[in-house]
Amino acid sequence: MTTTPARRFRTPGADPHFASDNIAGAHPEILEAITAVNDDAAAYGADAASEAFGETIDDIFGTGAYSFPxxxxxxxxxxxxxxxxxxxxxxxxxDTAHVYTSESSAPVRAGITLKPQPHHRGKLRPEDVVKVLASDVGNPQATQPTAVSISQVTEMGTVYTPEELTDLCNVVHEAGLAIHMDGARLSQAAAALGLDLHGATTALGVDILSLGATKNGAMGAEAVVVLSNRVPEDVLAPIIKYTTQLASKTRFLSAQLNAMFGTSLWHRNASAANTAAIYLAEGLAAIPGVEVQTPDANTVLAAMPEALVNTLREHYIAHLWGNNDAGLPIVRLVCSWATTTAKVEELLQVLRA
Structure with a gap:
């Protein structure tokens, strides 16, 4: 008797395009960059591409910033x-943070105690931090807070404004804490805000950044970027090693990051994704019974009757994202650099039929 091995993930639908922006393939410029370094080179970041990436980080985020792919x-x-x-x-x-909801036991294994707070459309507010400080600092029965982590774009598809982020960073720093930004979609947020990457991070007070490229057209590469002296200089290198994030052939990661951030590719891809999301949201809003949250970046949250959800999920992998105040299920749809008008129209036609 033979059995069919269980699939690792089971999701309704066939077409995964709008399930996430990490569904899309690698941008041609990324593939060209990988091919260009496909030769012998020094290992563990001592290659020319990795040296160039260090210079790129310095140019983008300011003197003193440094990074590890x-x-x-x-x-x-x-x-x-x-x-x-x-x-x-x-x-x-x-409490919607990706590091809290979607990274399994990685924080626990790393000895990190997360203190999730009720979100405000995905965001933390200064008063949320103040509340935790008031209850935990000096309390021998509580873990003592040392940092705050936010997502930009948030898991609810929203984007912190510069004013919101500055206010939050000020409260965090006044308390002697550091602030981390999960920037898996930082490019999309910066493009939506009309800011460069420095203006969306360092200038607002972010101390350390998870700089995302994979969801914006890379094959698979991210970076940790230190932006302030609140992060000790000697801690990052050993952490990279014992968390198994040190690549021997670092050049293949650095080449992708150079192609993304050393050129305008990050902005072009992010703008394309954001524009597609606006087009998708407008199309969904025109369908009777569908309520759409105006997208801040490249994520569309749409509440719709159960029957429409079922119709959609017959054709597309579409993740459910809770319910609205009226009890309608909310579907999350994400656009990428590769989302075309034709792709959007195909989805809309499914719901219009």
């Missing part, structure tokens, strides 16, 4: 949080 977003988040916390402290985050 890593394999994935969870790796970037865990390395970053370990650099600004210790096993006997806590990290404050929203």
């Amino acid at each position: 890593v394999f994935n977003g969870t790796g970037a988040n865990i390395v970053s949080l370990q650099a600004i916390s210790h096993p006997h402290s806590s990290v404050i985050c929203a």
Whole structure:
């Protein structure tokens, strides 16, 4: 008797395009960059591409910023949080934060205690941090907070404004804490805000950044970027090693990051994704019974009757994202650099039929 091995993930639907922006393939410029370094080179970051990436980070984020390429977003988040916390402290985050909801036991394994707070459309507010400080600091029965972690774009598809982020960073710093940004979609947020990457991070007070490229057209590359002196200089390198994020052939990660951030590719791809999301949201809003949250970036949240959800999920992998105040299920749809008008129209036609 033979049995069919269980699939690792089971999701309704066939077409995965709008399930996430990490569904899309690698951008041609990324593939060209990988091919260009496909030759002998020094290992562990001593190659020319990795040296160039260090210079790119310095140019983008300012003198004193430094970075390490890593394999994935969870790796970037865990390395970053370990650099600004210790096993006997806590990290404050929203209860929707990816590091809290979707990174399994990685924080626990790394000795990180997360302190999730009720979100406000995915965001933390200064008063949320103040509340935790008031209850935990000096309390011998509580872990002592050393850091705050936020996502930009948030898991609810929203984007912190510069004013919101500045206010939050000020409260965090006044308390002697450091702030980490999960920037898996930082490019999309910066493009939506009309800011460069420095203006969306360093200039607002972010101390350490998980810089995402995979969800914006890379094959698979992220980076940990230190932006302030609140992060000790000597901690990052050993953390990279013992968290198994040190690549021997670092040049293949660095080449992707150079192609993404050393050119305008990050902005072009992010703008394309954001524009597609606006087009999708407008199309969905015109369908009777569908209520759409105006997208801040490239994520569309649409509440719709159960029958429409079922119709959609017959054709597309579409993740459910809770319910609205009227009890309608909310579907999350994410656009990428590769989302075309034709792709959007195909989805809309399914719901119009």
